[in-house]
Amino acid sequence: MTTNFFKESPFKTLISFHKLIETLEQIAGTDVDYRSNYAKALLAEIAPFPEFRTGIENLNLIPENETLIKHLLADLFPTALTNNEIKAVTIPFQNFTFNYSDRFKKIINNAGSQFDMAIRDFDEHHFYIMSCTLILNEFYGQKIDFSKPLFYDIPNKEGIMNQYRILYNGDFIEIIPTKKAPEISQDDIDLLMDNYDNIALWKEKFPVESWILKGFGILILFDSTTESAISKLKGNLLKPDKEPITFYENFESIFRSIFKIADLRIGLVFYNEEEEKFVKPSFSDHSINSFILPIEEEVDCKSTLLGCFIENILKNQKPLIISNVEKFALVSGNERFAKHLLEQNVHSCIFAPIISNGIILGVLELVSSSPRELNSINASKLDLVLPFLIDTMERYNTDMQNKVEAVIQREYTSIHPSVYWKFKKEALKYFQTSNPNKDYIFKEIVFKEVYPLYGQIDIKGSSDHRNETVKEDLKNQLNMLLQIFKNQNSNANLILLEQRKFELQSLHKQLESPLKADTEQQIQLYIENEIHPILKNTKTNSDGELLEKKYFESLDEKTGLFYQSRKKFDNALSIINKKLAAVLDKKQIEAQNIYPHYFERFKTDGVEHNLYIGASITPTKAFDTMYLHNLRLWQLQTLCEMELKHHQLKSSLPYVLDVTSLILVFSSPISIRFRMDEKRFDIDGTYNARYEVVKKRIDKANIKGTKERITEKEKITIVYSHNAEKTEYLNYIKFLQFKKILEPTIEQFEVEELQGVSGLKAIRVKVKNDDRVNLKNYSYQDLLDELN
Known part of the structure; x- marks a missing residue:
């Protein structure tokens, strides 16, 4: 075990037994013969070593006189207790020890030769401050408590780390100032008390080796491992x-x-x-x-x-x-x-x-x-x-x-952060009542005078694509079953097999017509109840066995049907939804910086979103219609980015799908109410119902007088009612055309009359499918600056 001293100390350390020698001299002068004789003999033995009294600077003197020092310290280290006490001589806070009790020696030996004993979590800073507090307490009469528990971590021979609490006995230590020691005033002490971390200040008041620490301390350990x-x-x-x-x-x-x-x-x-x-x-x-x-x-x-x-x-x-x-x-x-x-x-x-x-x-x-x-x-x-x-x-x-509740809230019954404050306020009222569990009627959460923004990016012809992939999988399954039946053993019931082959062919022919709602289920039940039992109970030749094995391996575990084409469609739809929703979620974080507002999105065959902005949602911040214009421009830019993201994805999709984009403009403020039974926000009042009706019917609408849908792939359609809305959005479009985000051509047309809704018009514009498009976020102020 090596001996390590901290390099800098306010003390010049002199290991001295002068207080112990003075005690022996007093004993030598007493009338108790056996004690007096013992003290005189010991004093005579140490007489050749004046350093024992004046102070030992050459530490080699200690191991050279190990036995003599042991005799000198015998009263402090009783032989009867040497196997019980964990004790040694030390300099306080320094990693220097000698004159171990036998139990201490055993602990050190079991720790191994490579073990270096050091105080746990104790560095030069701690050492210097603790040394200074010794001076303040002993020499200046302070009562500073810096007695944090000190520990040694020492492994035993099995490798288990034992912890030992350190206690110091300083009865045989004397602290003496040198000429280098500055005088310390009460103001200095007060300043030091407020500046524990300022080591430079402590060294200024207690320069290195400006005090003498003369004597020795006794280190006592007790096992506090548990x-x-x-x-x-x-x-x-x-x-x-x-x-x-x-x-x-x-x-x-x-x-x-x-x-x-x-x-x-x-x-x-x-x-x-x-x-x-x-x-x-x-x-x-x-x-x-x-x-x-x-x-x-x-x-x-x-x-x-x-x-x-x-x-x-x-x-x-x-x-x-x-x-x-x-x-x-x-x-x-x-x-x-x-x-x-x-x-x-x-x-x-x-x-x-x-x-x-x-x-x-x-x-x-x-x-x-x-x-x-x-x-x-x-x-x-x-x-x-x-x-x-x-x-x-x-x-x-x-x-x-x-x-779990957070996930449920986020994925199923989300309370958006922008409106959370009102739910929290109502919940606090519930707990602040005298009896919160009895007949408390929760107040409905309503936000009045808010402006709605609705947008969607939809998979074009998703129902047709889905039906076609279902038909393709069913046809492949029926074809494979017909091929298996051709390889059936001739000893099998030929009449039954011929009947089933005829039925399979009829089902295959039925798939040439448009898919009905129950066709897939009928075919599935027929295959499970009529075909699979025959395959499992009829022997066939080796080619037939291979076909049957391949057939059953091709079945989907959940449905029992082929799921190859439909899986490609479902995977493509999932990828599009995930990527586009990620773009929208990322952009929404930026949008909240425009003005805090309520936001919700839904994944269906595409991604749609609702936004509501107004003073009632954010009462702590003044509302201005400029924020609404900013948010409308943000929405248009976001759909442009989502369109471009889909264009980048398109070539890597397992099934090619196009998307269409739509924005519904509604300039009249409305009210939204949280539906307690449905755990979601909805339009409040019949006078606001028109907005909700338009939302539900608009994406399937045609251009007035034609059979052409108002939405088209790679284009954004903006539906509006008033000329002021048209002017506003034409400004946005021209601005984004100038920024090379939208194509130059602008289409304008009327929307066919919907049930209960008429007078709608639309603008349609194509997004540039160019990787060089600069998708920088432009604000409404940027637009105004450009117009001016």
Whole structure:
């Protein structure tokens, strides 16, 4: 073990036994002969070494006179206690020790020759400040408490890290100022108290080696391994992380220190009471294992594997303690569970339920590869750690419940951040009532005078594409079945086979006509009930067997039908929706910076979105129609970007699909109300119903007097009612044409009359399909600047 001094210190250190020698001189002058003679003899022995009194600077003098120093310190280090006390001579806070008790020597030897003893989490800054506080307390009469616990981490011969708390006895130390020591005033002391981190200030008031530390200290250690390990465990369990609970690499070593078992391993499983299953923790890091579930993600409590495990853990809520797994297999009769453990080199183990208010949250697993290492005696140590694990598991469950609720909110019943404040306000009112659980009537959430913006990017002809892929898969399936029937064994029932072949051909011919709503289901039921039984119960030749094998491998597991063409369509639709929704979500974050507003989007055969902007949604910020214009321009640019994104995707899609884009302009403010039964916002009042009717019918509308749809691939259609809206959007379009985002041609036409709606008009313009298009976000102010 090496000796390390901190390089800089306010002290010039002189190891001296002068106070001890002065005590011996007093004893030598007493009338008690045996004490007087002993003191005189010892004083005579150290007389040749004046440095023992004046101060030792050459540290080599200490090991050279090890025996003499031991005799000198005999009263302070009683021989009778040397195997019990962990004690040595030291300089406070320095990593320098000598004259060890026998127990201390044993601890150091077991740590190994490479071990370097240093105080845990103690650096030069701490050392310098603590040394200065010694001076302030001893010389200036201050009562500064800087006594943070100090520890040595020392491994034993098995490699288990033990923690030892450090205590100092400073009775034999004297602090003396030198000429270099500045005078310290009360103002200086007050300044130092407010500047712990300013090491330069401390060195200014207490220059390096400006004081003399003369004498020696006594270092006393006591084993606080268990207490320190529990403290570390608690700190790790409470440590904030991305996951509510994370088991760190040193987690296992903490338990090894507590149980003093070098090969101790730990595991954990959760208990799902609703499904009566043990479940492996779903942490982001997988540093924790389970010996109940080494491979599987979960196991049913009714599994025969667990046997008496269930009896102890679930019924009795007691730990299952097996000190010898091999013997347990013979005595208990549950050989399967014992074999399950032995295969993982588990020869002794403790499975302890983590229980809160009578409910089992999970099971802590402690295992060892040695028999009898874990037993009913040391199992009592779990009482020290289980309370912290219970708190952590409860916190994990609460965090997980909050996460689940957040996902449900986000994916199913989202409360957008822009309107969350009003829901929160109403919820707080509920809790602020004298009896919040009794007959409280929740106030409806309504936002008045808000401007709506609606847009969509839709898959062109998605229903036709879907029907065509279904027909193609059904035709391929029927063709393959007909081919299989041609290879059927001639000994089979030829009349039945001919009948089925005729029926299959009839179904195939039926698919030449437009697909009816129930055609797919009829064919599916026919194949399952009439064809598959024949294939499974009729022998055929080798070619037929290969065809049948290929046929059944081609079936979709869920539907029992061919799913090749439809799968390509579904995958293409999914890719388009995902990519376009990602663009919209990213752009929406930017849009909220224009003015906070309510936003929702939906994935159908495409992506559609609703926006509502107005003072009632954001009452803390003044509203101006300029924000509405900005948002309208943002919406048009966003659809341009989504169109361009689809164009870039198109060549890589498994099934070619085109998209059309639509914007509905509605300039009259409306009210929206949160529907409690549907858990979503909807238009409030019959006078606002026209907007909702137009939204639902407009995308299938035709140009007035034609059979042509108002929407067309690679183009954006803007539907409006008033000339002011037309003027506004023509300005946007011309601006984006100038910025080379839209093509020069602008189409204008009337929209056919819809049921209950008339007088609509539309503008249609094509998006440039050019990778060089600059998709910079332009604001309404940019437009005004360009117009001016």
